[in-house]
Amino acid sequence: MQDNSIHNSFTLNCKGRLVEWHCPQIMGILNATPDSFHEDSRTSIENVVKMAAEMIIAGAAILDIGGQSTRPGAEMVGPDIEIERVVPIIEVLKNKFPQTLISVDSFYPAVIQQSVLAGADMVNDISAGLFFPEMLSTVANLNIPYIAMHMGGNLANMHHRNPSKNISRTVLDFFIERKAACLAAGIKDLIIDPGFGFGNSASENFQLVRDLELLKILGCPILLGVSRKSSIYKTLNITAADALNGTTVLHTAGLLAGANILRVHDVKEAKEAVILTQYL
Secondary structure, three states: OOOOHHHHOEEEEEOOEEEEEOOOEEEEEEEOOOOOOOHHHEOOOOOHHHHHHHHHHHOEEEEEEEOOOOOOOOOOOOHHHHHHHHHHHHHHHHHHOOOOEEEEEOOOHHHHHHHHHHOOOEEEEOOOOOOOOOHHHHHHHHOOOEEEEOOOOOOOOOOOOOOOOOHHHHHHHHHHHHHHHHHHHOOOOEEEEOOOOOOOOHHHHHHHHHOHHHHHHHOOOEEEOOOOOHHHHHHOOOOHHHOHHHHHHHHHHHHHOOOOEEEEOOHHHHHHHHHHHOOO
């Protein structure tokens, strides 16, 4: 096996618990929503332990809990409903699987506060702190890792942005500024997500995967979230339900380009991609 430990190693401080990894990790998606685009990822308090256990056994090191669908056209439910959806699930999972990291997928500071009190270890924010000015200081005060994603629009129009001549350069410039803002706020552990599927054309999304290694100059772990997204299934003229093979192809390309975390619906297949790419 090729020794990729230097290339892939990273550490996270989760509320005082130091986590050190030497290979890419899997984040399993559990959506506490009725309308997320991939139906099999939708969970509830009744079935979440079973779904989470299956993901952990298959190789997930992180479980990402979200109470707001961010697919195009999704209804914005607000922080109170998000809290009602995610906090009970986080409490159940942290009690049942205390060693598994729990990520809360939200752009509302109030949701972050309540989720961390319930046991969440990290934040996954599609807005990179741009929707609400108090987000970065909230995360810094909680002393948790922060996943910041690049997107084009705003809270009302998150899937639209002005075209760029070079999407990879646009994303790099975005994260140069966002990293500085996070450091100034006091955030110690920043993970960056190039935002596959948010306001980009299919060709731009594929370019982001090809150019992923460019983001390594920022010195931050990189999260890749391509699982079953429309650029895959529309390019192949299939549905999201049939997009597992296409997802695995992009996972493999992303891992070879330096991805540190894969955010996925299908943990077993993603874990196999991680294992096999360690040999390449």
